[in-house]
Amino acid sequence: MSTPTQTPASPPSGGDIHHSRLDDVSGIVPSQVHPAGRRPALVIAGASAVVALVLWLGLGLHVAAALLLSFVLYLGAIYVTYRRIGGARVAVDHLVRSLVYFAFVCAVVPLASVLWTVIGQGAGRAFDPDFLSQTMNGVTGLNDQQYAEGSAGFVGGAYHAIMGTLLITGLATLISVPIGMFTAIYLVEYGAGGRLGRGIRFLVDVMTGIPSIVAGLFAFALFTQIFGIRDAKMGLAGAVALSVLMIPTVVRNSEEMLRIVPNELREAALALGVPKWRTIAKVVLPTAASGLASGVTLAIARVIGETAPLLVAIGYARGLNWNPFDGPMNTLAVYAYFMFTKPLSPAVREPSLERAWAAALLLVLLVIALNLLARLIATLFAPKTGR
Amino acid sequence: MNAKAPATPTRRDRGSARAVRRPGDLFFSGASVGSAVLILLILAGVALFLVVEAIPALTAPTEEISGGRGFWSYVAPLVFGTVVASLIAMVLATPIAVGIALFVSHYAPRRLGKSIGFVIDLLAAVPSVVFGMWGMAVFAPRLVPLFDWLEKYLGFVPLFADASSTGRTLLTASIVLAVMILPIITSVSREVFLQTPRLHEEAALALGATQWEMIRTAVLPFGMPGVIGGTMLGLGRALGETMAVAIILAPGVFTWNLIGNGNSTIPAEIALNFPEAAGLRLSELIAAGLVLFVITLGVNLFARWIVDRRAEFSGAN
Numbered sequence: 001m002s003t004p005t006q007t008p009a010s011p012p013s014g015g016d017i018h019h020s021r022l023d024d025v026s027g028i029v030p031s032q033v034h035p036a037g038r039r040p041a042l043v044i045a046g047a048s049a050v051v052a053l054v055l056w057l058g059l060g061l062h063v064a065a066a067l068l069l070s071f072v073l074y075l076g077a078i079y080v081t082y083r084r085i086g087g088a089r090v091a092v093d094h095l096v097r098s099l100v101y102f103a104f105v106c107a108v109v110p111l112a113s114v115l116w117t118v119i120g121q122g123a124g125r126a127f128d129p130d131f132l133s134q135t136m137n138g139v140t141g142l143n144d145q146q147y148a149e150g151s152a153g154f155v156g157g158a159y160h161a162i163m164g165t166l167l168i169t170g171l172a173t174l175i176s177v178p179i180g181m182f183t184a185i186y187l188v189e190y191g192a193g194g195r196l197g198r199g200i201r202f203l204v205d206v207m208t209g210i211p212s213i214v215a216g217l218f219a220f221a222l223f224t225q226i227f228g229i230r231d232a233k234m235g236l237a238g239a240v241a242l243s244v245l246m247i248p249t250v251v252r253n254s255e256e257m258l259r260i261v262p263n264e265l266r267e268a269a270l271a272l273g274v275p276k277w278r279t280i281a282k283v284v285l286p287t288a289a290s291g292l293a294s295g296v297t298l299a300i301a302r303v304i305g306e307t308a309p310l311l312v313a314i315g316y317a318r319g320l321n322w323n324p325f326d327g328p329m330n331t332l333a334v335y336a337y338f339m340f341t342k343p344l345s346p347a348v349r350e351p352s353l354e355r356a357w358a359a360a361l362l363l364v365l366l367v368i369a370l371n372l373l374a375r376l377i378a379t380l381f382a383p384k385t386g387r
Numbered sequence: 388m389n390a391k392a393p394a395t396p397t398r399r400d401r402g403s404a405r406a407v408r409r410p411g412d413l414f415f416s417g418a419s420v421g422s423a424v425l426i427l428l429i430l431a432g433v434a435l436f437l438v439v440e441a442i443p444a445l446t447a448p449t450e451e452i453s454g455g456r457g458f459w460s461y462v463a464p465l466v467f468g469t470v471v472a473s474l475i476a477m478v479l480a481t482p483i484a485v486g487i488a489l490f491v492s493h494y495a496p497r498r499l500g501k502s503i504g505f506v507i508d509l510l511a512a513v514p515s516v517v518f519g520m521w522g523m524a525v526f527a528p529r530l531v532p533l534f535d536w537l538e539k540y541l542g543f544v545p546l547f548a549d550a551s552s553t554g555r556t557l558l559t560a561s562i563v564l565a566v567m568i569l570p571i572i573t574s575v576s577r578e579v580f581l582q583t584p585r586l587h588e589e590a591a592l593a594l595g596a597t598q599w600e601m602i603r604t605a606v607l608p609f610g611m612p613g614v615i616g617g618t619m620l621g622l623g624r625a626l627g628e629t630m631a632v633a634i635i636l637a638p639g640v641f642t643w644n645l646i647g648n649g650n651s652t653i654p655a656e657i658a659l660n661f662p663e664a665a666g667l668r669l670s671e672l673i674a675a676g677l678v679l680f681v682i683t684l685g686v687n688l689f690a691r692w693i694v695d696r697r698a699e700f701s702g703a704n
Contacts, residue, residue: 062532093597100494103486104503107573110566111510114521121524179422186419200423202691203430209620209687210433210680211627213654217676221436244429251426277415305514308629308654312661333516333630340520341634360517367512375505 040081041094048074071102115364122361125354131157137319141345148348156344156351158359160320161335164235165366167324168314168331169304171239172246177296179243180250187251188258189280201255207248215244216309223313233315235324238331241309246299253295257288290381294374301370305363307333332363433680441674447667462653462675464641469652469679471645472557472632473625476564481618483565484572488614491573492580493602504577511570519634522563527554527635534558534646549647555637558645560652563631568621575617575694579610612693619690623683629654653679 052070055061061069078098083091125131134157146152183200191197219241223232261284269279285292315328316338336359343352449457487507491500534550541547583606591601607614632655639649651659657672664672 089597093599096599100486100490103483104490106483117521117525182418182422186423190419205691209623209683211683213629213657214676214680217673218433221440275409277411307516308658337516363514371512
């Protein structure tokens, strides 16, 4: 281990290391934070919270404007205070710290707002057994108007969309996993370092960047060429479009997992005379199994919420269609989109919006569940590396 | 020395003996090479089929295209809208993403860092249609006061000329896009920040640098190519993002005004018009998709080039 004993020959005169009081500087280096160093910041934060409240409730400013204004005041106060305590460098350090924390809040606020909205708007309908078991077959704007007047119950659900989502995503998984997995095997086991290998890795990177709607257009164009323009819209086209988006994710995740399988395992197997394919199938893949499974789950989570390619490739079905090889289908994302933007009854939008938010909630729950599942697989079934 | 002569043929013999054709080996290497080549074919297919379907629009007489002034005048304002919205999103998202990445890699406690990473992943997991619904129903109305304010005090700038009363504008869509590309820029940046050589950081701290000075002198220079690459990847994502824009934006004709109604992007134009399109209109939309494909391809290639260039010299550190 190289210890940092090699101090530079020249004194730290360059840059902006001024002759500030070292005691104060060392007080805020993260490795030895003294609570005292943070206390002024906490006091200022408390004060600016009060200022925000006064601006909002007292002066009637918009809540966002009040928060922003008090944050600017907070930054100014932080700078001035720490400049007096510890000099300019300490002040800048604290300023940046505040900005970094602010950046994090900037990401959390929209996420919280999205989740809050989806749950608040969708929870009322999403777990209604009727909603989960009915399709939109025969449901019209009239039903919604009657429901709004109170003369009829709520009809219409997302059963067909849920089944469509599962079918199409399942098909896409069936297409993508073998292709993606074998490509990863090629990249790691067969073509490593070769020209084709490098070329393929580059193309996979390019493929990652294909816009989802372009994938949909590709599937549509492909199926139009094969089946003619009238019969082009079918579930399989959607699955192909999703595969275009899913394959690069599967390849990247699997490649990473295969790469961390220790080479000694392969060499040991090959030295015992095990054929290469058996080495891959019986040694490499089982070792990486948990990583592969979690990678595939993440890839599914990535495409299950896709709307644009399906909008283009599978059309829009009101009823249940079990056959992905014939006719339009529906998925939760497309269902939510159409219910949201084209309500059944333009006059009474509320029931359609309710359906849209319920579908959105189901979709978000599905995606979160898949993400958690991926993490669970990765941690629970991780191979025992080392001795 | 004598052994050398017979050694070569035996090695050759062994080589040919190893090449016994086991069905399993044939299947595995065949399937692997086949899948790899299939990826090549898919990409070529994407380009090919889009071109085939786009040709009617590209060769049609100018007056038959929507707008009546030829395909390129039809697609130019859409390209403008797409690029402007994505650039605004990139400019808004990058500093915040870098801040979050620094927060996770250098400011937050280790144990907290992991769960924060999960929160950011969650942001990436929310489907775009949900972002679109949220943007239109919740976010856009909240922005109306801001737009009014902008019009009142900055109205002399053509960008803020005429405020929309619904908030469904290009700027709103850009802000939502910024939220959507935050996770990708954050994850790439976080990755490179964490790879900063520990000794560089410790050297900076040992010289008496504050934490920010350490980050500025050791972490940021090292991570800059990664940040740029991540930003470009985010730009590519924003360029192709469809549903959020399609739902939030009230599309219209080209205008410089960012806070009023008008403008559209290529993906939104396709998503909004495709279900009812037929004939030449269909071909027009596919041709617009081809233009989008080419633009994102360029941006992504550039991003990859930057990230890979960094990978070459980072190994030496």
